[in-house]
Amino acid sequence: xxxxxxxxxxxxxxxxxxxxxxxxxxxxxxxxxxxxxxxxxxxxxxxxxxxxxxxxxxxxxxxxxxxxxxxxxxxxxxxxxxxxxxxxxxxxxxxxxxxxxxxxxxxxxxxxxxxxxxxxxxxxxxxxxxxxxxxxxxxxxxxxxxxxxxxxxxxxxxxxxxxxxxxxxxxxxxxxxxxxxxxxxxxxxxxxxxxxxxxxxxxxxxxxxxxxxxxxxxxxxxxxxxxxxxxxxxxxxxxxxxxxxxxxxxxxxxxxxxxxxxxxxxxxxxxxxxxxxxxxxxxxxxxxxxxxxxxxxxxxxxxxxxxxxxxxxxxxxxxxxxxxxxxxxxxxxxxx
Amino acid sequence: xxxxxxxxxxxxxxxxxxxxxxxxxxxxxxxxxxxxxxxxxxxxxxxxxxxxxxxxxxxxxxxxxxxxxxxxxxxxxxxxxxxxxxxxxxxxxxxxxxxxxxxxxxxxxxxxxxxxxxxxxxxxxxxxxxxxxxxxxxxxxxxxxxxxxxxxxxxxxxxxxxxxxxxxxxxxxxxxxxxxxxxxxxxxxxxxxxxxxxxxxxxxxxxxxxxxxxxxxxxxxxxxxxxxxxxxxxxxxxxxxxxxxxxxxxxxxxxxxxxxxxxxxxxxxxxxxxxxxxxxxxxxxxxxxxxxxxxxxxxxxxxxx
Numbered sequence: 266x267x268x269x270x271x272x273x274x275x276x277x278x279x280x281x282x283x284x285x286x287x288x289x290x291x292x293x294x295x296x297x298x299x300x301x302x303x304x305x306x307x308x309x310x311x312x313x314x315x316x317x318x319x320x321x322x323x324x325x326x327x328x329x330x331x332x333x334x335x336x337x338x339x340x341x342x343x344x345x346x347x348x349x350x351x352x353x354x355x356x357x358x359x360x361x362x363x364x365x366x367x368x369x370x371x372x373x374x375x376x377x378x379x380x381x382x383x384x385x386x387x388x389x390x391x392x393x394x395x396x397x398x399x400x401x402x403x404x405x406x407x408x409x410x411x412x413x414x415x416x417x418x419x420x421x422x423x424x425x426x427x428x429x430x431x432x433x434x435x436x437x438x439x440x441x442x443x444x445x446x447x448x449x450x451x452x453x454x455x456x457x458x459x460x461x462x463x464x465x466x467x468x469x470x471x472x473x474x475x476x477x478x479x480x481x482x483x484x485x486x487x488x489x490x491x492x493x494x495x496x497x498x499x500x501x502x503x504x505x506x507x508x509x510x511x512x513x514x515x516x517x518x519x520x521x522x523x524x525x526x527x528x529x530x531x532x533x534x535x536x537x538x539x540x541x542x543x544x545x546x547x548x549x550x551x552x553x554x555x556x557x558x559x560x561x562x563x564x565x566x567x568x569x570x571x572x573x574x575x576x577x578x579x580x581x582x583x584x585x586x587x588x589x590x591x592x593x594x595x596x597x598x599x600x601x
Numbered sequence: 602x603x604x605x606x607x608x609x610x611x612x613x614x615x616x617x618x619x620x621x622x623x624x625x626x627x628x629x630x631x632x633x634x635x636x637x638x639x640x641x642x643x644x645x646x647x648x649x650x651x652x653x654x655x656x657x658x659x660x661x662x663x664x665x666x667x668x669x670x671x672x673x674x675x676x677x678x679x680x681x682x683x684x685x686x687x688x689x690x691x692x693x694x695x696x697x698x699x700x701x702x703x704x705x706x707x708x709x710x711x712x713x714x715x716x717x718x719x720x721x722x723x724x725x726x727x728x729x730x731x732x733x734x735x736x737x738x739x740x741x742x743x744x745x746x747x748x749x750x751x752x753x754x755x756x757x758x759x760x761x762x763x764x765x766x767x768x769x770x771x772x773x774x775x776x777x778x779x780x781x782x783x784x785x786x787x788x789x790x791x792x793x794x795x796x797x798x799x800x801x802x803x804x805x806x807x808x809x810x811x812x813x814x815x816x817x818x819x820x821x822x823x824x825x826x827x828x829x830x831x832x833x834x835x836x837x838x839x840x841x842x843x844x845x846x847x848x849x850x851x852x853x854x855x856x857x858x859x860x861x862x863x864x865x866x867x868x869x870x871x872x873x874x875x876x877x878x879x880x881x882x883x884x885x886x887x888x889x890x891x892x893x894x895x896x897x898x899x900x901x902x903x904x905x906x
Binding site: 279282283284286287290294295297298406407409410411412413414415418419421422425535536537539540541543544547548558559562563567570574577578581582585 | 742743745746749752753754755757758759761762763834841842845846847848861865872875876879883886887890891
């Protein structure tokens with residue numbers, strides 16, 4: 266497996282204008298507000314003119330725009346993402362405290378989504394037009410036609426009666442495991458704290474299912490169609506002719522190649538997952554980055570909104586790079 | 602020699618427009634083979650009619666409050682009445698009327714944004730693909746930058762600074778929606794640019810404008826229609842999400858996403874408040890998706906799964 270280094274560097278260089286554009290757009294977000302952002306943030310009439318002036322200077326809003334932009338960008342490189350007005354803390358700190366919760370939710374959502382999509386996608390391709398295939402197709406269609414937040418509410422309605430699955434928060438009060446990674450599920454396993462693990466698992470399941478659904482349908486469709494393409498290839502017929510069993514051929518020969526487009530689709534759909542995460546965290550009161558942004562919007566904490574949007578965009582750009590990278594690794598014939 | 606001095610080459614699109622009704626009949630013949638697609642079309646027509654005739658279908662003003670009749674259940678449950686077929690919400694507003702009226706915002710935004718975004722996307726895609734070079738690079742970098750934001754994150758942040766409002770929603774959705782049609786059209790143009798019919802048009806001295814809009818566009822139009830239709834579904838979901846979060850339509854305009862958000866706090870006792878508007882979204886989006894798939898199969902058999 267060889268990777269053409271120059272090509273990869275080229276691809277990296279291509280993202281530079283994109284990152285610049287992203288910082289420009291994020292920077293201009295605050296300046297798009299109709300009216301004075303500081304007055305809107307502070308709420309009219311509640312603070313004196315002098316205080317507004319002081320905050321404006323604190324945020325550097327009195328400087329000319331190009332200077333402000335340069336300060337914003339150099340700040341990013343120094344790890345300074347601005348200052349949250351609501352939390353009275355550096356925005357970076359507020360965000361990074363919330364990241365483990367969001368990361369944990371997304372990983373579990375991804376696992377659930379793959380656990381459903383992989384077997385269903387393979388079976389629907391191998392047994393095309395079978396009952397499983399039809400159920401899968403209808404399910405996928407419903408999945409893409411349903412707003413994620415509504416599914417979350419339906420799940421709450423269905424499971425909140427017996428309280429097996431709590432409908433808000435990450436873990437029962439006072440049950441948080443000793444902090445190692447900040448991921449409750451992982452930490453409780455590492456410290457053999459099973460009651461905490463059970464509590465965290467019960468909390469994460471409904472939001473993770475809700476979030477995972479947005480991706481399941483797409484992933485399943487991709488696996489199905491690439492699998493259908495692959496199993497018609499000559500080498501599959503050949504493998505069957507060699508006398509290998511059907512399941513051996515499907516799982517060893519076909520799946521490997523069918524997974525190439527799937528990996529790309531999954532990585533590209535991180536955007537759906539990242540966006541959906543805001544809604545799901547709001548519905549389930551999950552204390553992650555998504556609910557933080559939504560709250561920051563209602564608190565009119567624009568610096569925090571800016572910083573979070575930037576983190577989202579950078580994450581997404583890295584995901585896209587990763588998608589291209591994985592694609593070439595898995596399929597050496599493809600060039601950037 | 603001017604273009605007009607050339608012997609009359611009967612361009613392809615004349616022939617096409619002559620045969621328009623024939624082609625339409627052929628298309629319908631293909632389309633109606635797919636029963637699901639026909640079902641989708643019926644659902645979509647149904648909701649469009651509801652949207653158009655909503656002033657005659659509602660039973661109350663959708664914003665009219667009736668504090669003495671809060672949380673009335675739907676008609677088939679104990680305590681329900683025909684006065685409020687789907688029950689009432691926490692302010693005693695009639696859920697039926699609100700959902701009926703809510704179809705207007707969803708469909709109107711979905712269709713207008715898709716229309717303008719597709720038009721813009723077609724122009725950008727044609728120019729980008731046809732001219733290539735610097736123009737193409739610039740447009741594609743803009744596309745890359747817009748695609749670098751997770752869709753909803755960006756829309757929510759933008760709505761937060763612009764404030765609630767139907768026109769702001771239109772702008773925010775349009776801001777990114779043109780990207781998909783642009784990419785599709787550009788891809789098709791790149792392929793068409795080298796084709797014989799474009800070369801022929803160029804040989805008889807047709808202008809760039811003529812080649813782009815009269816030669817290439819009709820040939821890529823079927824893929825554009827399919828993309829535009831599927832985008833309507835996506836836009837409706839986005840509008841619902843934004844309104845659900847609370848950065849979408851203004852409070853006095855009922856929208857499905859907002860009605861769900863209103864009922865959210867009461868779902869364990871009064872399940873109907875969030876369930877019915879969600880069903881309306883599900884059905885509409887499902888109908889559009891089915892229609893889009895049907896269109897794709899009928900117009901562009903290459904893409905058939």
